[in-house]
Amino acid sequence: MKIEMENIRKSFGSNDVIKDVSFSIQGGEICALLGENGAGKSTLMNILGGVHQMDSGAILVDGKKVSFEIPAQSLEAGIAFIHQELNLINDLPIYENMFLGREIKTKRGSLDLKQMHDKTADMFERMNVDLDPGKMVRDLDSSYKQIVEICRAMMTNASIIIMDEPTTSLTDSEIKRVFKMMETMKEHNVGIIFISHKLNEVMQICNRYLVLRDGNLAAEGNVSEVTTKDLASYMVGYDVRTESLRREREVEEEIGEEVLRVEGLTDQKNFRDINFSIKMGEIVGVTGLLGDGRSELFQAIFGAEKLPSGKIYLNGTEVKIKSTYQALKEGIAYLPRNRKENGIIKDMNIIENASIVTWPMFSKRGVINTDKHWQKFEEQRGSLRLKMGVLTDSITSLSGGNQQKVVLAKWLASNPKILILDNPTQGVDVGAKEDIYDIILKLAEENIAIIVLSSEAQEIIRVCDRALVMYHGVIQGEVQDKMMNEHSIMSLATGGELDLERSGQPL
Amino acid sequence: MKPELENTPPIKEKKTFIEGFKYKWSNDPLFSILIALIIMVILQTLTLGFDYNSVGEWFQSWTSNWINILRNNAGVGIVALGMTFVIMTGGIDLAVGSTLVITGAFAMYLMDTGSAGILGAIGISGVPAIILTIILVIGLGYLLGALIGVTITKGNVPPFIVTLGAMMIFRSVTQHFAQGYNTSVPMEFLQISSFKIGNLMIMPIFYWAVIAAILYYVSKRTTFGRQIIAVGSNERAAKLSGINVNKVKLRVYALMGLLVSIAAIIQVSRIGSMDFSNAGRGMEMDAIAAAVVGGTNMLGGRGFILGTVYGMLIIAVMNNLLNLFGVPPYLREAFKGIIVIVAVLLQRKEKSV
Incomplete structure (x- = not known):
């Protein structure tokens, strides 16, 4: 089977995400789809998977024009999309998961468990998978879950499979297992579109590559003809701003006193033996890949999770932070990731969202001091460069970037000493992103200690003084100055060591 | 005094009455409820009829009908106010x-004038006994x-389960x-409800109104009131905003x-008495119904x-x-059910735009 996408265009509002992209893929090849975050990879694949509709262009299956308005049509045509978050039901056995939504039934209308079990076993045999179909999905590790999803896609007779960053949360041996599976599928003449950030993997498993940059097709060709260095430069482009925004520090003493020190912090599940400290006016980045535990770590420090073992010192005195309210009083602020789930409260308006943190601080006998909140917000509004209507408009009337600024405003109103920003530019457009960087730098000048959690190495390099790189719940290493580049960050984030020879020069 | 805003809303252009009505109907959730209430009151007034000798007589009859309605519902009405917070x-x-x-x-056991009276047994009677009773009873309710709140928050048991258990x-x-x-x-205690103001027994209505006014202020202007909304709308975000979610819930219960x-x-x-096997049965449903008809979202x-x-x-x-229409008693619940469902259907329509 051959799939062609011709002159695809797609925009969300005024934001052109895909600008005239054409490519094709056929059975039996593994094609890497590369690009930075926001380059349009997911959008392009979502169009192919029937999740989004293209504005113009055409999709051809074996030369015949088709239209995918819903995911089911795409699936029908033989295209399976394996999302980054796996769609498996943990509480059902593997074989029932394999037939989710397409259950085999007996004549009397009950589930034909035996047949489902046997068919699954057949499929596993064909694909050389060593798994008991009766096992509960809950008991599988991530690589086997990934494999079950692949087999499920095969079960629907998919001839093209889209895999969205399948290896981000896997260990090396698990990755090998998935790659073996992909080779087997290739032999079965299945085409695979492999979305990944890991260039070494691309070199290892893929035949072809496609690079998207800012919604354009930046490069394509055969993997055998390029090096990882070439691919990286195609992805980044030559004109991208990577220089650090951070002013050079003239004297080392300029950095203030230590504000936060953490010793041996462990919660058993998500992070282990964490040690670090941060000084006034410092911007420290914390990065890593999915499953590195950085969000959990800082949510625990913020008192939103169960108290971890180990010690936390604020300004030299040990504290036990048991609730977010206590953290707030101690001067710690935390801007959460996933704004929609954790940040905004959609039943409340802009000013209420912007003042929620400081309600108790500004209140007299429990009565909210509305005037003071309005004043405070008006003071902040200019420096945050907020674009909005009236203060009493619904928070959902704002764009993502402006919503994020409101969430930031609610914390700034509390005058924090330590500001933890978890993915601060998630789902934020480029302009607002720069605004947020500016704000971060300005706050550091006001001697606030800032911790930026981000999965984007670029972001860390641009705003941070130094960065901690986490891998599976431990701090794998720390980078600074010249060592703070994408290569060494990626190397640490994938569980490697700092390569002192190579990391000096940018990739 | 509110600080000057850069973007004050443009002065509303004059709308025709119909336009204004439509705008309010679809943007102010309380407006449609109020309209429904007004229609009901007009219907009721018409049904009562004007078959009286004088306007004064008609008015007297109309008022006494209303006082009856309000007095009979004051108890559930007060409970429904608390239920609104809980559901929020x-x-x-x-x-x-x-x-x-x-x-x-x-x-009743605290101030029984007979042998069971607890306060009487330790020699407290009269007005002090009544005041003490009120304090102790309110304390017990609190x-x-x-206790329910602690079980829900500390025990992490769903409210439905905890309160179902507590109910039994x-x-x-x-x-x-x-x-x-x-x-x-004791007779003095009955005065709490039966004290007459100008020949009218309106004390329960008075309590209901005062409590409603206080809670209205609490919901609009206090930290507690706004935190209730935050917790109900997005518990995770509320927690990550430094709100003590458990404390808010505990206080609500x-x-x-x-x-x-x-x-x-x-x-x-x-x-003057209470039938312990039947009093308050179905009260939770009436309170929930009132809250829901009044625009409360069951999801918080x-x-x-x-x-x-x-x-x-x-x-x-x-x-x-x-x-007044003489609908058979068994059928009345059905109408109540219809009202609740229709009210929510109407609210859904506004929201889905």
């Missing part, structure tokens, strides 16, 4: 009817509510310990218990104290209407 946090309280019975029984426990315990006793309430105990005092002082995050008052009145006026 995303919870539910099924135990209100049983809490009513247990606090009511406690009140405690029981707090409270009534069962009350019935067991109260069997075989006849208590009699404790407040619920307190309000129920006030309703219990009103009921006991109005009737949205609710209006004023809306619940309207909702309670709509249901009450409808009961009165059914009575």
